[in-house]
Amino acid sequence: MSLSFEELLDEGFGVDVEAHWGAGFLTGRYRAGATSWTWAGLTDPALQGASAALDLGTGEGGKLAELPGLPPLTVATEEWMATVPAAVQTLVPRGIHLVVAGGARENTRPTEARRTGLPFRDSSYDVVLSLHDAFDPEEVRRVLKPGGRFVTQQVGSDETASVRALLGLDTEPEGWDLAEAIRQTEAGGLRVTGSGEERPAARFTDIAALIAYLRTIPWSVPELDRSAMHDKFAELHTRGELHSISHRFWLSAVA
Template sequence: MVSTPPPWDYRALIDAAAGPDTATLLDLGTGGGEWLAGWLDGRTTALPRVVAAESWPPNVPVAGRRLAPLGVTVVHTDGALDNVDQGPADRSGRLPFRGASFDAVVNRHSSYRPEEVARVLRPGGTFVTQQVAAGDGTLHRLLDLPVPPAGDWTLRYAVNQAAEGGLTVVDAGVGADVTTYHDVAPLAWYLRQVPWAVPGYDPVRDPDRLRRVQRYIDTHGPLEIRRHHFWLRAIRRTD
């Protein structure tokens, strides 16, 4: 398996957001803390206060063990609904922090409530997120499963939602990553680790579909899966 990342450097985006005036940073949706640990380990200057938030319970102790030696507090938070499913009556994704608690909030591949991000940011504070856009059904077609309707999660949607939540987007970009599979085993591992990539499909209970993918690779050569991404940088409005 070979992966080519999107055409931007997420680490550089976060480095720019966590400049010399940044004292407090929240990593929203930290997962097991892998990315945050690597980023902090590579920094030449320490941040006075870093907090990692995670909503999936099994990840919380994993992140805690990984990040505690780096001085990071890990907090279990309520998960937000997918951004496109949020509405006025939705109360998911509330963050257990006081208003204006952070100079920067960063988020990689996790849903979020823009109004909550804006609330916990200080006025003028920075929010950076990288997101996987709505899928194009490639995996579903390969597995001979019904292709879901095209989704609405796009950069345009995210920019509009941010504005409604009290954030002003100042920079953004779109692109894709490409993963090349030379055999089906890494794809099977991915589908086990990221079950929401193809909801309802269990590669352990239904391995025949993966065998068909392996036959496709044997016949046509390596399989390329392209995922569309976008990123944005926003600031909390001061008005």
């Protein structure tokens, strides 16, 4: 039996998106478009022969744990306490060390004051990874050994602009794309050796999925409000499945 419009609003605004970033609820209800690359495919060349790797902002640790060929010393950082217990459960049994540490300032706001640096010594790692997490190129370069590799995949700002347009909101771009990431990375002293960028289609099965998704990234639509946006939600509900775009890019670099 399908849910009514108001029941879908209850569902979207009521689901707990903190403990698991809404992943369980959104599985099958939000589908980001597939890219021509995979995270494992991007990271494998860098991890081959490495003895020490660092994963920035590991989240619950699942994506890191899935990577083949992790080196004997693999360390992950995470700053959000809501996800730390799940990360411990996923990573520690696999011999991966978890360090609770603050992340970098957002790459979309490079003029803001820098945060405290990474809690690691200079030249500690052969590889630094960052999957959908902010990174400070200067700190990445500092903790990498000479010739060490940095690999990151990021969510570009066109993705936020797409869902804001869906809601009829202004879509002034933040300018976080591959070109800007390369600029910041090279300014931080790293040499970019490979990159790619795509904008595949994405879809939400219903209005509840869209709302839950937006609640996992509250900075993208701070105006999100059930009462104020009720009429817009009702209009979107009549469409059924909702379409937007994903914006993904990656780069690899050498210290």
